[in-house]
Amino acid sequence: MESIELDALDLRLLDALQRDASQTNQQLAADAHISPPTCLRRVQRLRKAGFIERQIALLSPDRLAPVLGHGLQAVVEISLDRQGAEALDAFEARVVSDDAVQQCYRVSPGPDFVLIVAARDMPGYLALAQRLFSADANVRNVKAFFSLKRAKFEPKVPLA
Structure with a gap:
């Protein structure tokens, strides 16, 4: 896993994903006020660096x-x-x-x-x-x- 510095945008993306990881890249990008390609690159980078372990469904x-x-x-x-x-x-x-x-x-x-x-x-x-x-x-x-x-x-x- 690569070592990266987290900035405010990374933290916003991580926060949004842990609230609802089912949202589309377009929704996530709009919420974070960035372009969809930038959003996708950032999320992939966070995943590769190990900040996002996995995405799961929470059952009731x-x-x-x-x-x-x-x-x-x-x-x-x-x-x-x-x-x-x-x-x-x-x-x-x-x-x-x-x-x-x-x-x-x-x-x-x-x-x-x-x-x-x-x-x-x-x-x-x-x-x-x-x-x-x-x-x-x-x-x-x-x-x-x-x-x-x-x-x-x-x-x-x-x-x-």
Whole structure:
């Protein structure tokens, strides 16, 4: 990845894209007050430099609930017995490869990891806990907090 300096235009483009990445290049260019070719070049440059990791669709859990069920979301704190770099890296690699783990943070002080996980139901969470936590001899403590309501979910990075 190339290293580039970000200017005010780059930040405007990044902000607009993280609000709505589905807009056309023409819409994005008009919002940023630049020509479509300039806009396209800038966005490609930002993508190549790694500022834009990927574009995804954010799904509505409430709209999917009648079809899939409400599911469970949990915030899980994990403490390990051994905190050496190798043990931390091994645990992290194992949990991030699991589709049920939506977010993984290595934190300090307190627990070693905080995970945001999703499961279809309580038996699904139990299977996840067995797979990721109980089967790992290095996991000392697991503390799960189950979400009753999602008040806010905003993956946007503050750029101002």
